[in-house]
Amino acid sequence: KNEVEQSPQNLTAQEGEFITINCSYSVGISALHWLQQHPGGGIVSLFMLSSGKKKHGRLIATINIQEKHSSLHITASHPRDSAVYICAVLRRFGNEKLTFGTGTRLTIIP
Amino acid sequence: SAVISQKPSRDICQRGTSLTIQCQVDSQVTMMFWYRQQPGQSLTLIATANQGSEATYESGFVIDKFPISRPNLTFSTLTVSNMSPEDSSIYLCSVRQGAYNSPLHFGNGTRLTVT
Numbered sequence: 001k002n003e004v005e006q007s008p009q010n011l012t013a014q015e016g017e018f019i020t021i022n023c024s025y026s027v028g029i030s031a032l033h034w035l036q037q038h039p040g041g042g043i044v045s046l047f048m049l050s051s052g053k054k055k056h057g058r059l060i061a062t063i064n065i066q067e068k069h070s071s072l073h074i075t076a077s078h079p080r081d082s083a084v085y086i087c088a089v090l091r092r093f094g095n096e097k098l099t100f101g102t103g104t105r106l107t108i109i110p
Numbered sequence: 111s112a113v114i115s116q117k118p119s120r121d122i123c124q125r126g127t128s129l130t131i132q133c134q135v136d137s138q139v140t141m142m143f144w145y146r147q148q149p150g151q152s153l154t155l156i157a158t159a160n161q162g163s164e165a166t167y168e169s170g171f172v173i174d175k176f177p178i179s180r181p182n183l184t185f186s187t188l189t190v191s192n193m194s195p196e197d198s199s200i201y202l203c204s205v206r207q208g209a210y211n212s213p214l215h216f217g218n219g220t221r222l223t224v225t
């Protein structure tokens with residue numbers, strides 16, 4: 001079993017829909033990252049969380065440390081949100097290395 | 111936040127040749143990392159580039175195959191040596207400017223195809 005699991009693997013939705021992507025992990029962490037990978041391969045860091053909730057524009061990320069779970073939400077989704085969303089965790093007492101989920105491919109249809 | 115210039119953005123190379131990928135940052139950074147993303151897979155850490163000394167390689171990656179340089183705090187190169195089709199991947203440079211819980215920044219990646 002992977003230490004970081006994401007669901008769903010693929011998600012197709014209509015423009016305007018509310019999107020939720022989930023990330024569960026099985027190790028103690030000091031931080032969790034949400035990343036966005038564009039079709040060309042470049043990666044943008046969206047959020048870094050260690051507790052609670054963060055919001056940036058239409059994106060919201062939450063984390064529940066006790067349940068070892070994080071969610072990324074997109075409100076009023078738009079075709080430009082189409083990308084692969086990757087969850088990555090930084091282990092507590094680790095060696096500063098990230099463990100990555102396999103990603104969620106999101107497609108927003110106009 | 112750090113701006114990363116990674117070159118080349120893509121290349122098609124013949125089996126047996128080598129390719130050097132450059133990662134230039136617009137400010138000094140604490141840590142620089144090189145990742146590989148094989149088709150349909152998630153990111154795998156190749157090594158941590160150490161300024162002025164040998165890189166720290168992860169299990170399964172060796173210096174002879176992936177030599178890395180980091181002459182200063184803003185620049186690093188990764189060479190993929192004696193390439194085979196199995197090396198076809200996206201290679202990504204990533205940096206962190208501060209402590210372990212600082213934000214990450216990624217380059218745009220190098221899409222390598224080996225024929």
